[in-house]
Amino acid sequence: MGGFSFRNLTFMLVIVLLVWCSDMETCNARRVGRHWRKSQTVAASLSKKKGKFHGSSHHHGKPKQKAPSPPADGGPVGVPPPTIPPPSQGEENAPDPTVFDVLDFGAKGDGSTDDTKAFQAAWAAACKVEASVLNVPAEFVFLVGPISFSGPYCQHNIVFQLDGTIIAPTSASHWGSGLLQWLEFTKLVGLTIKGSGTIDGNGAVWWQSSPDDDDPLDDQSKLIVPLNATVALKPPIPISSSLGGKMPSIKPTALRFYGSFNVTVTGITIQNSPQCHLKFDNCIGVSVYNFTVSSPGDSPNTDGIHLQNSKDVLIRSSNLACGDDCVSIQTGCTNVYIHNVNCGPGHGISIGGLGRDNTKACVSNITVRDIVMQNTMNGVRIKTWQGGSGSVQGVQFSNIQVSEVQLPIVIDQYYCDKAKCKNQTAAVALSGINYENIRGTYTVKPVHFACSDNMPCTDVTLSNIQLKPLQEHYHMYDPYCWQTFGQLYSPTLPPVECLQLGKPTSNKIQGDNDSC
Helix, strand or coil, X not given: CHHHHHHHHHHHHHHHHHHHHHHHHHHHHHHHHHHCCCCCCHHHHXXXXXHHHCCHHHXXXXXXXXXXXXXXXXXXXXCCCCCCCCCCHHHHCCCCCCEEEHHHHCCCCEEEEXXXXXXXXXXXXXXXXXXXXXXXXXXXXXXXXXXXXXXXCCCCCCEEEECCEEECCCCHHHCCCCCCEEEEEECCECCEEECCCEEECCCHHHHCCCCHHHCCCCHHHHHCCECCCCCCCCCCCCCCCCCCCCCCCCCCEXXXXXXXXXXXXXXXXXXXXXXXXXXXXXCEEEEEECCEEECCCCCCCCCCEEEECCEEEEEEEEEEECCCCCEEECCCEEEEEEEEEEECCECCEEEEEECXXXXXXXXXXXXXXXXXXXXXXXXXXXXXXXXXXXXXXXXXXXXXXXXXXXXXXXXXXXXXXXXCXXXXXXXXXXXXXXXXXXXXXXXXXXXXXXXXXXXXXXXXXXXXXXXXXXCCCECCCCCEEECXXXXXXXXXXXXXXXXXXXXXCCCXXXXXXXXX
């Protein structure tokens, strides 16, 4: 009995121990969770896989969720990646970091507030960024005093986008004792000024403020003799209503470039400059096109485009109306190409005056073609001072249409912008000057060649010259030549019989000081 009971007790303890161990495994499985897998037969495992790939729609009740895979970016398991919203309209129109608008730098653009400092600040920012844009927006008028947009430490290829209007101050206090330029760009590479805007120099307050004696006289005006005293050689200049005091005798150029490479000016208008409108000094690689100059024909010394010590210049497709030379080409210029330009009013397209104050002048490889001139004093002209040295060579004037031009073809080696100048024997040498297809009407003299006694003009050629007189208010004259040698390649109208064929018998040989 006791033995039986002991065996039964032992057996019962074993059963209890097994049951307890089984319960412990179940608890551990629950604690482990998804990482625990109950052993299954191969058939059961295959059956489960087949059911997974053939759609869960056959399962009843709540489907079991699949454990998410770890994200590729290493983020927390089970957390969905953040949703990136589409860019809003404001973000799409975010400001371009390379555009610097003068309004953002404090400019008012109301035509009366001085915006000079805002332009300076905008330029300082744009200067640091390559291919940046300094924006002068449309529908604003900016009063800007004398300012220099300077290199040489600016980045390249800056664009000055001018769609608004920039006006010059009319108060004498802005100009001190006088400045040579108003807006100046110096020592820059790849600068472009473009747009549909206007630079207005408010020149009337300067033109009327200085006596006539302060302004140089165009020497060709001495050749223009009115038929009667009713025609004024110098019509009155319009006077501004708000003078702001007497302006300095030194008049500024409106827009000047100095020491720059690959400069472009296109689309803009410069009007009413106190003196020259657009000037390039010591520049290489200049392009001006679709450009407009607009000033009265009686505004004194208001050249349209002035070139000096510059080379590789292209001027095309532009309208130039001013009170002096539409284009003035000075010493140090070479490889200049001007075509498809409308000139007038003005004094024509001129090389010079060269050699002033006994200086040396060098000009070469100049082409002027496909030009229309209307109501200008001169057509195409070369002018030099007595006493100069150097040379002008390789000049081509072709396809020039003149209408009511006083002096269509001019060489003047006795140029003098005063009442009288000292006679001197030295002169700038002129050679290789070609005139071709120059047609239209003149009102004073068709051809005026006045070359130096000591240094005659050589290799001057005329071809297809057809100039008809148009009687207006002036005495008219026949063609004139003095010490001019060359060739007539076709009959001219009127005949230019004064041109001496061939070369001079005792042509002076240039010395070292004369050669360029």
